[in-house]
Amino acid sequence: MKNTKKITIIVLAVFIIGGITLLSGFGSSETVNIVGSTSVQPVAEKLAETYEETHSDININVQGGGSSVGIKSAQDGTADIGTSSKDLKDDEKEGLTEYNIGQDGIVIAVNNKNTITDLSKEQLKDIFSGKITNWNEVGGPDGEIHLVTREAGSGTLDAFESIVMGKDTKIKSDAIAQSSTEAVKQSVKQDENAIGFVSFAHMTDDVKSISVGGVSPSSETIADGSYELQRPFLFLVKGTPTGELKEFIDWVNSSEAQKVLDEEKIIKSTN
Incomplete structure (x- = not known):
């Protein structure tokens, strides 16, 4: 009987030690x-x-x-x-x-129904500052331009402001601020007169990308630096x-x- 008890105690000890080792793992x-x-x-x-x-x-x-x-x-x-x-x-x-x-490139995105295919950096600056307010001023359809931007603290916003807006020009205060690239795309997708900027890495065909200064965003133009809007x-x-x-x-x-x-x-x- 005593031997049986000793064996039982040893077996229990082995299980306990093994369990502790397993849990620590x-x-x-x-x-x-x-x-x-x-x-x-x-x-x-x-x-x-x-x-x-x-x-x-x-x-x-x-x-x-x-x-x-x-x-x-x-x-x-x-x-x-x-x-x-x-x-x-x-x-x-x-x-x-x-x-x-x-x-990563910063892609200028417009609605798929928008006929605009190219804008210069100066035109983009004038659009986002509110100096240009209608698409017909840049060769597009007659319609009030609706601005979609990113929230404060966004790296995409910071890069866009640095490259396009410069130090002294601000994005128009009534622009709709979104919290992510996906939210910007949804806003542009649902509004024929909207324009926004999104990450090239997450660009999809539910919105339309346009060229900037005659250069389209692509892996090649971002790699060689010819597409200027990148970060x-x-x-x-x-x-x-x-x-x-x-x-x-x-x-x-x-x-x-x-x-x-x-x-x-x-x-x-x-x-």
Whole structure:
């Protein structure tokens, strides 16, 4: 009887120790949090999904919030990686390591029924500032132009303002501000007189892209720089990455990750 009890105790001990070991294994996965640009978000999600397929020891969470949120989250360490779809200002760069994962075009989108096919940067500036208010002023149909823009803190907005509007000209105050590329596309899709700007990476045929200064947005024209409306997609890390975070960042710069970026229409510059 005593021997039976001893065997039972030993068996129970083995199960308990094994259970503790198993549970500790469940909790050993490292989590990487990525926060920021809603334009970069779908690309980051695809990169994370692909990486996790061969790296079961890491969980990568991706959230939006805007480029400003991404920069601040990287600066204060609340995110392992902040994402931005705009170049950083000098005062934003302090303490951060930047990784440019590729270039994205900013596409000028109009409704599919709009007959306009090309606008100059100066015309775009005049349209979005409210100086030009009717499509017939730029060779289009008679109709009041409805402006669709992005919310404050958007990297797409910041890049558009920098490239098109310049330092001294503001987008008209009554322009409809949307929180994402998808929301801009929906607004333009539903309004024949609307115009907005969206990410090339997420452009679809439910709205119409137009050329700027005679140059159409494409992988080739973004890569060689001939299409001027473009901006970087950035991963931002506080200090120097180590451990699993460094391994993921290194992988993002690999040929395997480049296949993902190509599929997502993120362009590697050739100029």
